[in-house]
Amino acid sequence: MPTIHAHYELRISSRTPTTACIRKANNMAIANEASKTTGLRTSASSRLTVQELLNQAPLGNRRRVIILLGFLTMTLEGVEIGLWGFIYPQIVTQWGTSLATVTTMVTLGVVGLTVGSMVAGPLSDQIGRRLPIIVGTAGFGLATLGGALAPNDLTLGIFRVVACLFLGAVMPLVITLVAEFAPEKRKAAIVAITFTGFPLGTVITGFLASTIIPTLGWQWLLGTGTLLALILLPALVWGLPESTVFMIRRGGRAENVTKVLSAIIPAFEMKTVDLTGAPPTGGAKPVGGVRAVLSKKLVVVSLLIWLCYFICAAVVYMFLNYLPLIVKQLNIDAAGTGNVVSMFGLGGVIGALAIGFAMEKLGKYVSLGAAFTLAAGAAWILASVNLTLPLLLVLGFTIGVVLVGANSGMNALSTSVFPTEARATGVSWMHSFGKAGSIVSGLLGGVMLGAGWGVDQIFFALAIPLLAGAAAVGAVKAMTTRRSRAGA
Numbered sequence: 309m310p311t312i313h314a315h316y317e318l319r320i321s322s323r324t325p326t327t328a329c330i331r332k333a334n335n336m337a338i339a340n341e342a343s344k345t346t347g348l349r350t351s352a353s354s355r356l357t358v359q360e361l362l363n364q365a366p367l368g369n370r371r372r373v374i375i376l377l378g379f380l381t382m383t384l385e386g387v388e389i390g391l392w393g394f395i396y397p398q399i400v401t402q403w404g405t406s407l408a409t410v411t412t413m414v415t416l417g418v419v420g421l422t423v424g425s426m427v428a429g430p431l432s433d434q435i436g437r438r439l440p441i442i443v444g445t446a447g448f449g450l451a452t453l454g455g456a457l458a459p460n461d462l463t464l465g466i467f468r469v470v471a472c473l474f475l476g477a478v479m480p481l482v483i484t485l486v487a488e489f490a491p492e493k494r495k496a497a498i499v500a501i502t503f504t505g506f507p508l509g510t511v512i513t514g515f516l517a518s519t520i521i522p523t524l525g526w527q528w529l530l531g532t533g534t535l536l537a538l539i540l541l542p543a544l545v546w547g548l549p550e551s552t553v554f555m556i557r558r559g560g561r562a563e564n565v566t567k568v569l570s571a572i573i574p575a576f577e578m579k580t581v582d583l584t585g586a587p588p589t590g591g592a593k594p595v596g597g598v599r600a601v602l603s604k605k606l607v608v609v610s611l612l613i614w615l616c617y618f619i620c621a622a623v624v625y626m627f628l629n630y631l632p633l634i635v636k637q638l639n640i641d642a643a644g645t646g647n648v649v650s651m652f653g654l655g656g657v658i659g660a661l662a663i664g665f666a667m668e669k670l671g672k673y674v675s676l677g678a679a680f681t682l683a684a685g686a687a688w689i690l691a692s693v694n695l696t697l698p699l700l701l702v703l704g705f706t707i708g709v710v711l712v713g714a715n716s717g718m719n720a721l722s723t724s725v726f727p728t729e730a731r732a733t734g735v736s737w738m739h740s741f742g743k744a745g746s747i748v749s750g751l752l753g754g755v756m757l758g759a760g761w762g763v764d765q766i767f768f769a770l771a772i773p774l775l776a777g778a779a780a781v782g783a784v785k786a787m788t789t790r791r792s793r794a795g796a
């Protein structure tokens with residue numbers, strides 16, 4: 309494909325009509341030449357923004373590598389988080405660890421995930437996405453190795469918390485980075501594909517645990533987690549660039565942006581792209597992520613997004629906790645119980661993929677609202693009918709599709725709602741609310757059982773927050789539409 313030979317200019321500020329006319333003529337020539345040689349549409353009056361370039365250019369192998377690395381990192385996250393669940397029964401048996409100690413480890417681990425997300429988002433909105441992802445991956449890999457070498461409960465618990473701090477940081481930043489390289493129209497599907505790695509990782513963990521623990525012991529299972537992290541780390545260093553839209557928003561050097569864009573879209577001549585960006589508020593430096601997500605303009609939308617994810621995560625963990633209890637009450641054997649839980653996981657993988665494509669074809673808000681509503685309906689069915697194993701298999705799969713699908717869809721929605729300078733904060737804090745939801749669901753489930761509620765009553769009650777989640781999605785749509793029309 310021929311290149312474009314045109315004068316390279318960044319944004320020039322001039323008050324003279326002559327210079328303005330010359331610049332407009334240059335841009336029109338560049339735009340026309342770009343349209344002929346690349347097939348990309350450019351405005352006749354201005355150059356493409358970087359996001360417009362990412363939208364119009366073919367996806368290409370380099371961006372596919374970024375998506376693949378995001379998927380593999382999410383898969384590793386699923387493995388790293390999941391494998392600790394197989395460690396606790398082993399230390400109870402081998403070390404005589406009390407159940408109270410295990411409970412403390414689990415709770416502090418979730419707190420670590422929450423704090424990691426809370427800190428990583430604002431930090432990433434200041435220094436970038438790439439470095440925290442790489443450091444976080446190295447951090448949880450090495451902390452997992454520390455757990456494998458731990459001589460006692462206290463040391464193991466400390467390394468568990470440290471690992472969770474880094475794990476909590478990495479997931480939302482991977483989603484943010486992948487989303488910022490995706491074309492707008494395909495963002496939901498690409499984020500969903502990336503997120504699918506997480507439930508897949510939990511499946512891989514089960515295979516690793518069943519293979520390694522009986523033969524080598526639980527320490528080698530943790531060591532395998534470290535090995536996988538260290539294998540992936542060089543690929544991340546090589547293959548993950550910094551987000552171009554972030555660099556421009558934070559006033560990064562044009563040559564750094566050009567270097568990344570030339571690597572991912574080598575056939576396009578960068579002379580047609582505005583590499584300076586536009587300041588968000590009359591030339592002012594972009595505000596920090598925390599100030600942006602809590603600003604008067606965005607705070608209500610932020611809270612609604614975080615509420616939706618809180619509800620979704622809480623209900624997912626409630627189902628995971630109580631599906632085995634339902635199966636046990638029906639006098640179904642361990643194999644049947646495992647099959648029901650597996651169907652929930654399989655449904656989750658399919659749901660995470662399906663929601664992305666549904667959001668692409670039907671719209672983000674319609675698809676998410678439908679997922680929350682269908683999950684409420686499935687909960688009511690589960691609470692109202694006489695359950696058999698075949699019906700539980702179907703319901704477990706269905707609930708996995710709609711619930712985990714909604715969970716994945718919220719990730720895609722959040723990357724489009726929060727602006728670049730606050731995207732990592734918005735997505736990361738959403739994940740923190742999700743972790744809080746998992747804690748609350750465990751406590752609330754215990755309270756309801758202690759009050760004499762039956763499992764059917766618990767699941768009937770779960771439909772209410774799910775419907776509230778659907779209403780919150782509708783409210784976000786109304787507010788973002790109104791803000792868009794107002795030109796905010």
